[in-house]
Amino acid sequence: MANTSSPLRQASRAPRALLLAQLSNAIGDGAFYVTSALYFSQIVGLSAARIGIGLTLAWAVGSVAGVWLGHLADRRGPRTTAVLLALATAAAVASFLLIRSFVPFLVAAAVYATAQSGLAAARQALLAGLVEPSARTEVLARLQSTLNAGLAVGAGLGGLALHAGTRTAYLSVFALDAVGFLVCALLLRGLPAVAPAPTAAAGEPRLAVLRDRPYALLTLLNALMLLRLPLLSLALPLWIVQRTSAPGWIVSALFVLNTGVVMLLQVRTARKVTGLPEATRAVGRAGAVMLASCAVFAVTAAGLGPWTTVAVLVLGAALQVAAEMRHSAGSWQIGFALAPAGRIGQYQGFYGTGVPVARTLGPFLVTALLVTWGAPGWLVLGGIFLLVGAVTGPAVRWAERARAQAPEARGATELLGAR
Incomplete structure (x- = not known):
């Protein structure tokens, strides 16, 4: 009898798992995006200038770190790297529940941006290892459609939190986003492992x-x-x-x-x-x-x-x-x-x-x-x-x-x- 959990059969289910993982964190992100600025300004008490500076610095750090984390996904395996970065993103979002001042906000935002950038690169490497080249663009299109749908649903949920305007409502949104990334990590963990790339030969640059x-x-x-x-x-x-x-x-x-x-x-x-x-x-x-x-x-x-x-x-x-x-x-x-x-x-x-x-x-x-x-x-x-x-x-x-x-x-x- 054929083994129904063979690597080939698991790989054939990879696009669906990737879609569900995308949906799980997109819903939380949609709610987070529409509420986070108002939470940090109205509830935490940070000025708009500090929020803007903090996010700019955080994403600058995340952009640079994303290349190194993508390299890590190549060398250590994209599935394990993606799972760890999804967990790191969940932890960063959860830490926002405890933020009361600018410096902790800056640190948490930098961790969040770094983990998000690395997760995006690791998931792309994972997709490349599980999906045939001829099908990648269509799978990416489905992921984009799923992302938009999840963001729309999340934005609606965030709108409810904005309407309530309470600290509890805002914190519920952050908790939802953190849980979304935990679900994402669980779904990615169920995918087949992709073998790490060979180590670079002597004399070759690590970040080619x-x-x-x-x-x-x-x-x-x-x-x-x-x-x-x-x-x-x-x-x-x-x-x-x-x-x-x-x-x-x-x-x-x-x-x-x-x-x-x-x-x-x-x-x-x-x-x-x-x-x-x-x-x-x-x-x-x-x-x-x-x-x-x-x-x-x-x-x-x-x-x-x-x-x-x-x-x-x-x-x-x-x-x-x-x-x-x-x-x-x-x-x-x-x-x-x-x-x-x-x-x-x-x-x-x-x-x-x-x-x-x-x-x-x-x-x-x-x-x-x-x-x-x-x-x-x-x-x-x-x-x-x-x-x-x-x-x-x-x-x-x-x-x-x-x-x-x-x-x-x-x-x-x-x-x-x-x-």
């Missing part, structure tokens, strides 16, 4: 990604494309309130539109991206569509009536989410396909720094362009997206040439020739 200039350029370009992240959460709400005649509720409606479209269509969009040529085209088109979206948003400063402004904003948001889905699918394929097989953890840790960089520096850059310059700022921002999309293709081809000339690639070619 830091010397990979083409990949570093692609990471920078990806971070620039991710400037779309603070658009919906920060810049666009400020723009709507300060520069348009649209009603305030449209901010929430645009967020719901974005989340819903990604949940429904991200997987379908990702299925079209099966290799690097499709990925570079997807990112290039995303840049062009983002330019169109920015141009549409700029029109709303022209003194249109409230309902006309709402219609134009919805059109701009629809273009923005279309570009987001194309960029996400292309970016996932590029980040995985150009990472050496034994170094996916450190490469994904480095590539993933684009998200905290965009979330940390993006609000300043985007609001400086849009709030200060107005409509011309939208066009400048759209031009940046267009340029980044256009440059991605040559950067990918440079990375492919560099990968083909790498010692490990030449050795594999010689081995095949000998056979």
